Amino acid sequence: SAVISQKPSRDICQRGTSLTIQCQVDSQVTMMFWYRQQPGQSLTLIATANQGSEATYESGFVIDKFPISRPNLTFSTLTVSNMSPEDSSIYLCSVLEGAITGELFFGEGSRLTVL
Amino acid sequence: AQTVTQSQPEMSVQEAETVTLSCTYDTSESNYYLFWYKQPPSRQMILVIRQEAYKQQNATENRFSVNFQKAAKSFSLKISDSQLGDTAMYFCAFMRAGSYQLTFGKGTKLSVIP
Numbered sequence: 001s002a003v004i005s006q007k008p009s010r011d012i013c014q015r016g017t018s019l020t021i022q023c024q025v026d027s028q029v030t031m032m033f034w035y036r037q038q039p040g041q042s043l044t045l046i047a048t049a050n051q052g053s054e055a056t057y058e059s060g061f062v063i064d065k066f067p068i069s070r071p072n073l074t075f076s077t078l079t080v081s082n083m084s085p086e087d088s089s090i091y092l093c094s095v096l097e098g099a100i101t102g103e104l105f106f107g108e109g110s111r112l113t114v115l
Numbered sequence: 116a117q118t119v120t121q122s123q124p125e126m127s128v129q130e131a132e133t134v135t136l137s138c139t140y141d142t143s144e145s146n147y148y149l150f151w152y153k154q155p156p157s158r159q160m161i162l163v164i165r166q167e168a169y170k171q172q173n174a175t176e177n178r179f180s181v182n183f184q185k186a187a188k189s190f191s192l193k194i195s196d197s198q199l200g201d202t203a204m205y206f207c208a209f210m211r212a213g214s215y216q217l218t219f220g221k222g223t224k225l226s227v228i229p
Contacts, residue, residue, distance in 0.1 A: 031215055033216070041221070042206060042219040042220060042222055045216055045217065048215075094160075094217075096215050101148075102148040102165070102210050102212070103150075103162055104162075104210075106152075106159065106161075108157065108159045109158045109159075109160075
């Protein structure tokens with residue numbers, strides 16, 4: 001399976017600032033996703049990162065707040081903009097391992113705490 | 116829209132015993148996948164087992180097996196011979212075929228007691 005690396009692993013941020021999370025995969029993958037896991041909660045899909053075009057956002061998430069880049073088939077970034085304490089979450093990158101099996105694999109996540 | 120329900124927020128099991136985690140889902144789709152993911156304290160989401168809706172045979176992976184009841188829209192996970200390393204949050208998830216997007220349940224926190 002693909003090896004997924006996320007940076008930073010964790011960070012403490014000040015209200016009003018922005019932070020960019022990186023996701024690097026050791027092989028080319030067709031589909032990459034960004035999920036959010038709020039404290040004690042389940043995972044919610046933020047968006048699908050599309051290579052060479054704008055990300056596809058789920059209901060409740062907007063590009064101005066969560067801009068996403070995907071310059072190639074192995075790398076993506078998620079920026080959390082103008083952060084507030086409500087943005088304190090784990091953000092996880094996920095990749096589609098097999099189009100037929102539908103298996104997704106996840107990075108270790110980035111834990112953000114906003115003060 | 117799909118929904119996934121895990122009715123057991125927390126469970127515990129003695130080491131070497133068997134435990135079953137419950138999951139129900141609601142969908143109008145006919146072709147889909149179901150998954151169980153494990154999230155230990157390290158936060159890494161690990162795929163435990165998957166099931167294709169069109170397959171009647173229940174999936175098994177070593178000590179992990181599922182009881183898939185399509186008509187009842189039920190997808191429970193059985194862990195046999197529980198080990199301390201099984202302590203984790205377990206999430207049931209649904210994927211409509213071709214969408215590659217997961218809908219997760221709220222999770223069940225499983226503790227394996229020595």
